[in-house]
Amino acid sequence: MKPFPLPKQKNLRADCAWVIYQILEHGKSSRECLERVQRRHNARDNAWLQEMSLGVMRRLPILQHWLRSLLDRPLKGNKKIIEHLILLGLYQINFSRVSQHAAVGETVAAASYLGGAGLKGLVNAVLRNFEREGLSESSIDNPIIESGLPKWLYKAIDSAYDNDADAVRAATNAMAPIWLRVNRQQITFDDYCSALDKANVSYTLSEQHPDGLILSKREDITALPGFEKGHFAVQDGAAQLAAHYLQAQPNERILDCCAAPGGKTGHIAELTPNLAYLLALDADSDRLKRVEENMTRLKHVVDIEQGDASTPSLWWDNQLFDRILLDAPCSATGVIRRHPDIRWLRKSSDIANLAQLQRRILDALWGLLKPGGTMLYATCSILPQENTLQIQQFLKDTPDATLHPLRKTETAEKPGRQILPGEEQMDGFYYARLVKSKS
Known part of the structure; x- marks a missing residue:
């Protein structure tokens, strides 16, 4: 599907529909899309744009269910974005504080800004029929639709958490605190x-x-x-645990790997200001700019370098590190309540690929660690393939790696600490601390 350009003239609902369209049809992140449209609006409207677009992400399955029953046939080509405008209208009517009059009238008017002036009658009819038919009152006997999650993730949570699955899903859909x-x-x-x-x-x-x-x-x-x-x-409470679990000491060499946007780097520098060396490494040059901005604002002096964690030969100075924080690339399923678009950007096939990448990075960085050194493995995932199963297998395959428990309940069979979304108001996160033998 060809990209639909941002409307030349700003309009609150048209711009919001454009954000939704970019996420769902082109796999763009909400942060990237919102940054573009929010430059055109004031602070109050920007808050509305974020609330509405992310709200649609949270309620997408039920919104799509209603839309399918209201449209005779899907819209195609350049008209497709009008479906996303209708999704926004349905969300406003049923899940927001926007008056029904404004939700319908302003949404219909926004079609013109999206090249859909000829479809204003359709938008109006769909939204009016939704109200008239009372679809929001009809029960839906489908727990996956009601969950607001994609089918693959719904089942993955079922498999991982059994009797606690409903609570995990509910927490995943809750609003995250700041x-x-x-x-x-x-x-x-x-x-x-x-x-x-x-x-x-x-x-x-x-x-x-x-x-x-x-x-x-x-x-x-x-x-x-x-x-x-x-x-x-x-910085979320779960992420704040990283620097404490790493336990950096004065005069040590520390690597914070996959460091962007730099929250954990800053915390390490704050807790242990007299380190010998602190390197913040990330493969993404754009995200490294955010590390630089954050370190400047927080007044921390650290070394910032672009590099692929799985190929240290391209950036490493051949001096071993005392401690390594590996904040591994992951599915981000633990932070969906904070970034609800993730549920639609991730696919089930991503998990195996991410697990393989995590293992490559683990193996590559283990060789950079001093004998007796510590590696803290972290993800913002709630899936065992990326967490407990990953570390179980690494311990089996790595004779000089030993689990250094973060909690008394840890064992080699169930290593690390899995934090679930909403636990003590934190995001979903996983940590495992590994120590390299001295001989």
Whole structure:
């Protein structure tokens, strides 16, 4: 399908439909698409664009179910984007605070901005028929549609979590809170909390996260106290555990691999400022720009380098590392509640390919670790193939690798810590700590 250009004239609903279309038809990420359209709108409209487009991602199966019953035949070619506009209209009517009058009227009007002036009658008829027929009240005897997840992921969660599968799926569909991590190199934790109090920003604390706090409601991050001064970073509670689990010590050489956008790099630098060397490595040059921006704002001095983790010969200086954080490329199934488009961008076939890539990187980086050194393996996945099964097999195949448990309940048969979405308000994450034998 040919790409549909961003409409020349801005229109809130047309731009939102364009974002939905780019994600579903061309596999673009919501972040990439939203950045383009949000340049054209004010802050309030940008919040609406994000809420509506990601809301459609969360409710897509039921929206498509309704659409199929309302359209005589699918739209094709350049008209296809109008289907995505109708999905947005259905979402507004049934799942948002937008009035039905505005949801219908403004959505119909937006068709003209998408080259669909001749289809305004169709859009109006579909949305009016949805209201008239009361489709939202009719029951759907299909748990996969009701789950809001693709079939492959629904079944994968069933297979991995058995009796807890429904709870995992529910948490995956929930809204994620915003976590901050206080940069203790720039301000004390108590002083930053006082700054939030003075600004009337409500938050809660977490006993498990000495540097973290959770905002009680969504805020403009750049307007929070101390943003420009680097007093905090936005980082989920699960990701904040990485630097603590790595346990970097003064004068050590540390590699943070697949480091972008740099949240864990910054935390390592904050907890152990007197390291001998800290390298943030990533293969994506564009994402490395974000690492540079974040390190500059947080006032951390680290070495930043572009390189493929699976081929160290192209970037490694032949000096062994004391500790390596491998934040491995993964399915990101643990952060779907934060990035709901992931469920439609990932395919079942991706999992085996990702597991193979993870293993190649594990094997490649293990040779860069000093005897007695520590590797922390991390993913933001909830799938065993990328996590416990991956580390089980690595331990079996690697004689000089030993599991260094993060929790007392760990065993070689069930290594690592699997954090599920919503657990202590965190994203889904997995960690396993491995130590290389000294001889």
